[in-house]
Structures are given as C-alpha cells and as structure tokens.
Amino acid sequence: MVKHWIVAAGVLAAILTGCQEPAPPAPDIRPVRTVTVQRSTGGEPVSLTGQIRAQDEVSLAFRLDGRLIERNVNVGDAIKPGQVIGRLDAQIQQNALRQAQASLSAAQGQLTQARNTFSRQQELLNKGFTTRAQFDQAQQALQSAQAQVDSTQAQLRNAQEQVSYTELQADAAGTVTATGAEPGEVVRAGQMIAQVARQGGRDAVFDVPAQLIRTAPSDPVVDIALTDDPTVKTTGRVREVSPQADPATRTFQVKVGLTNPPPAMRLGATVVGRIQLTAPPGVEIPASSLTEANKRPAVWVVDPQSQTVSLRNVDILRQDPASVVVSQGLETGEVVVTAGVQALRPGQKVRLLGGAS
Template sequence: MRGRRTTPRQAIALTLMAVASASILAACDRQVETTKSSPRPVRTTTIEKRESLMPLTFTGRIEAEDEVSVAFRISGRLLANEARLGDRVEAGQLLAQLEPQNELSTLRQAKAALSAAQGQLTQARNHYERQETLLAQGWTTRASFEAATQARQTAQSQVEAAEAQLSSAHDLVSFTELRADAPGKITATGPSAGEVVQAGQMIARIARQDGRDAIFDVPAQMVRSAPADVQVTVSLTDDPKITARGRIRQIAAQADPVTRTFEVKVGLTEPPAAMRLGATVNGRVETSSGPVIDIPATALTRINQQPAVWVVDPSTNVVSARNVDILRFDQAQVIVSQGLDAGEIVVTAGVQALHPGQKVRVLGSEP
C-alpha cells in the first residue's frame, strides 16, 4: 500500500512549527532556570531574649476592710429589728431590741434588795454608835460592843452586794438594746421581730467606713510565686475603666477545703465610689517569667503537623525548617520556649512559599 506524499507547502509548515516549538521550550527552560537561580525575597528578624512580664488575672469581690457581726449578749424574744440592708448607721444608733420584762423585774428586785440592805446598815450603825458610847461610860461589855461592830460590817457588805446586783440588773436591761458601736453600712440582717434569739446570734452585720478590700481566691502555686510586695490593679468587671490600686494585706493561713484555694485580701488605696460592697472585680498582677524569646506571629508555620519557623543561615542565605515549642501566643506575638537561640535569623514574611534549602534575599529585618 502506497503512502501519501507530502507536498512542498506542507513540508514548509511542519518545519516552521518545529522551530516555534523548540523556541517555546527553550524560553520555558530559561525561565525555569531563572526562577531556580533567583533568591526569593523575604523579611527576617534576629532572635533576642527579653525579660517578660506575665499578667495574672483573677475574679473577686469588694468587701469592707473591717466588718463585724453585732449580736445580743443575752437570749430573749426579739421585740423589734430596725436594721435594714444597705442602711447607713451611726455610732450608738439603736438597731434592735428584746422584750425587757424579765430584765426589768430583775432590776426592781435589785432595787428593793438594795433598799433593804441600806435599812439594815442604818440600824447596825445606830446600834454600833450606842454601844460605843456605853462602852466609853462603862455601861456595856466589850463583847456587846464587838457584836455591834460585827453587825455593822455585815450590813455594809450586804449593801455593797446589793449595789453590785443592781448594777448587774441595769446591765441586763441595757443588753436588751442592740446599738451600733461605730458608723458604717449594714451588709446583712438576721432574725425578724417576734423570733426567739440566742446570745451571740447575728442580728446585723456592719461594714465600717474605714477601708475597702478586694477578695480573691488564688491557687497555692500563685501564692508561693507572688512577690513579697506586689501591686494589684483592680477594675470593675462591668466597667473596666473604673480602677483602683492596692497591695496584698492578708493571705489566708489555710486553704479552702473544697476549692483548695487561698483567700487573698487586697487593701485598696482610695477606691472610687463606684466600687460598692459586693461588686465583682478583676485583679491583675504582672509577674516576671524570666528571659523569653518572642517572635512575630507571621513567622510561625506548620511542618510535620508541628509549629515551626524558617531559619536563615547568614553565611549562605539558605533557609531550613525548624520545629519549635510554643509557651503562649496571641494575634501579634508568639512566645517560644524551645527551639531557637539568641542571634539566629528567622523569616517573618514569605514563609508560605519557602522550601528547605532555598536561597533567599533579605529585604529588611524587623526589630
């Protein structure tokens, strides 16, 4: 079977196509060689170790620096309770009162006993004076005079005992009234009128007007690592612009049996009026975590399913990948715990287009 003959025109067209294809392939090879040989521009930063301040934040509440629970010294039925939550009280102001019938009866009995003792003392004194005169005149015996003296002393002792009982009865009557011992604000109230209360039972709790504390529950590790004289910045949770400063005033000697945290009291310096008792606040403390290495967040990439960075060899400008351990990070900065040393150069821009052994051209270093 005879093949088909190629005409001169077709031969010329095939030759031109072959020449064009060869030119295109040569141009592509030149472009690939140029791409492989030209360093990729990147931005870098030089690693430095810096002193880092690690902020610690806790949530707590505002309480009075000096808060006391007031109670009756005796038991009885509550006649009235004038204490109202949130009320301001002055020193000596009446807060509550017990029914005083029994105490008033005791007072009347003590007064009557004193009157009787005073009458007996008067009689004993008169008898003593008569015996003293008769003894001087020789009309009585020494024994009668000594008996009169003894009776006078006994009557005097009975009067003194009756006076003590009367004073105790007055105290019992006064104990039926509960008064504030200092100005402040009532933060809690107890039983209502008509209830029977026991001695020492809380009737009201008064926050005295001599300071404010911010109370926080802090883990034991933070208590041990906190500096001796640390300053705490306290701000309202619902309005962080309202702040106050303070220092740790007291740390609980024993941990809470449930949470295993320690109660820390921070004494506030001139707290604003908006920091009312019971308000929820945040406390912020900055503690030194020692020298750390920080890099821009743009330098971080992921290789072998682990965080990594590109390190530049300053002698050859060739990059190599290195896995690192991250301590903490945010949107702008990454704190590296292991994997980098001071003085090394790390790529911060262009990390996604690099491969191991690639040569780069440094455009500029970031501070």
C-alpha cells in the same frame, strides 16, 4: 559455539557483580520537635476576678437569749455609732432589776440601824455603861450590814447590765449588709441580728491558685478595675493571704487593700485585679523535654551545625505537669528537643519539625 560464549559472558558478569561491596545504608534521621531556650526578661501579666468587701465587717448580736420585739434596720441602711439596732423583750430583766433595787433598799436600812447601834455602844463603852462584848457584837453587826449592802449593790449593777443587754446598739458607723432575725423570733445569745460593714477601708477579695501565690512578687501593686466599667479603677496592695486553702476549690483567699477607692466601687461590686509576675530565676522549657541520664534529669540538645543531638544533665528548680524551670545546664539560644526524646541516641542526626523561639 556462539551460545557457549554468551553463557560464559553472563556467568562472568554475575561473578563480577557479586564481588562489588554493597552501598552503605542511609543515615537514620529522626524527626523531632524543638524549642529554643530563652531567658524571660519579664513575667507574664495575670488577671483574676474578685469582689469588693469592707476591710472591717462585724456581726452584731445580743449577749443573752430572748424574744426580738424590734429591729430598726434593714439591708443597705447606713447606721451611726450608738444607734439602736434592735430590742429584746426585757420583762424578765426588768423584774430582776426591781428585785435587786428592793434588796439594796432593805440592806441599806439594816446598815443604818447597825450604824446607829454601833455609835450608841461606842459612846456607852467610853463612859463605862456597857460591856466590851456588847460593843464587839454591835461592831460585827455593822460590818455584816455593810457587806450585805456591797453585795446587793453588785447584784443591782448586774441587773442593770442585763437590762442594757436587751438593747442592741451600733458601736461604729457603717452599712448593713445582712440581717439574721425578724421581730417576734426567739433568738439565741450571739446569733447575728445585723451584719455591718464598717466605714473605712475596702478590700478586693480574690480566690488565688497556690501556684500563683508561689510565683507572685512579694509585695506587688495590684491594678483594680470594675468589670462593667474598666474606666473606674484604682490600685492596691496585698493586705492578707489566707494560711489555709479552701477545702472545695483548693484556692487561697487574698485580700487586697484598696488605695483611695472611688465611690463607684460599692460593696459587692465585681472587679478584675491584674499583676505582673516576676521573671523566673531559670529558663523554662516544656515538661516533655525532660528525660534521665546518670540517674539525673537531662535533656537532648541539638547541635545546629551537625544537626545531631547530645544528652546533657540539668538542674531542676521547679516542675509542674506543663513546664520545667531549669536553673543550671542550659544557655540562652540553645535548641532543646521537646518531642521524640525516648527514641534518640547520642550523636544521632535529627530533622527539625518545628518549634518555638
């Protein structure tokens, strides 16, 4: 009898237990990483390494082919305007000059004879002792002789210029930075004999990435200092930006004109240039924050009170593999999810793992 009461009690307890409602499941809380939106008040400083070069650098060359018999300068020499840099063997040009001089002398003799003949015929014609035909013939001979003299004079000037081209002179003061031929070599017209950095302004030349050119101020003041002695410094402004990227490095050459460069900044010296970038016009967040909603860019924004997320569309100003600049849609101080965006849903609770402020 006792056994029956025990069994009945157990059955009744089981029935009562089965009638109770199950406990609600624990909310799904996703761990995420976040960043706090901040609007930068100033841009980041950027440093690049470059070299000192002359603003005006020229390659001196002969205008004609020939054998170089003399080169009077070497690398590092200071030169003056009019100084002779080198000479070619001028034997051929001298022969052409002597030939032109001889031709001119012969033409001038013929002109003198034709002028005398014309004077006699003119006098005889006035007295009626010669015919009009003979006078016209003498006049034509005089004109031909004068034209021959003009032609030979032009040939003489050309020959003299050809002789002058065998001597290479400096057109301005400067310093020789390279040489291109040695005495005894046969050189071509236009071949560099000496490369000269003219006196005057100096540039600091840098290879600049395209992204930095896009974000740099329009007319920045660049601080320039020697790499081996930072106390030697000056400032400069961008003077020239190459319109085409280097095919190997994909960087753009930028020339910064130096303001009163100190003497220690010699040609070829290595320098460091520093500028301060301007603050971006929007707010910058990591590129991993970006997702899509309604076929537009969007981000997950965390509500600090309820610790839930909501999806918000944003306008993108600029994007690269590491970061995104948002022009509209985010305010300073808001918390944006940067990792775990693909596993979220609107209103979901999250647990912050850490972020940047």
